Amino acid sequence: MALYLLVLGVCLLVIGAVLLVLMTVGTPRYRTEPKDLVALFDKALNSQVGETEWNAIIGYPIRHDEYLESVRRRASHLMDLHGRRWQVAQGKPLLNAEGQAELQVLRDHLAAHTALRQK
Template sequence: MALFLLVLAVCLLVIGSVVVLLLVSRTPRYRTEPEHLLELFDQALENRVNESEWHAVIGYPIRHDEYLEGIRRRAYRLMDEHGRYGRMARGRSLLDATGHEELAALRDHLAARLRLQRGTNDSTRHER
């Protein structure tokens, strides 16, 4: 009987600990920042991004910043209008020439806004 009570106490302790951990832990959240979008745009312009990476960032809504959500939507629209699915697998650019130019303009606009927000005139990325 003592062994049964010991096993029951250990099981309750383990199960109780797991329940407490689940109650106190929060759901992990991914928060897209302007630097993430700039890095993704740079990779896309240099043909170093694949479709999975592109869709992982661009397909995820940005709820904490309305401006960034607008940029994300424009990039999503660019892929719909000028993207060619499967191009990266064939060694080509993710976007056609027009989409490439529009993405470069969108990237420059976001970089300029970020510099203005931070109050610096230093460019952290290469100028286009």
């Protein structure tokens, strides 16, 4: 009987500790910042980004900044129009030449906008 109570007590202690930890830990939130988008655009322009990384950042809505959300939507639209997903595995760029040019313009605009905000 004593062994049963000891096992029951240890189980209740472990379950209680796990519940306490789960209740006190907040939900993790990912917040896309301008530097994240600029870094992603740089990688895409240098053909160093994979489709998974692109989709992870561009596919996630940005709710805290309307301007960044519009940049994200424009980048997503560029992928829809000029994306070459099937050629990334061969080491080729994520976007065709026209898409690369438009992404460079978008990247420069975002970098200039970010620099103005920081001043």
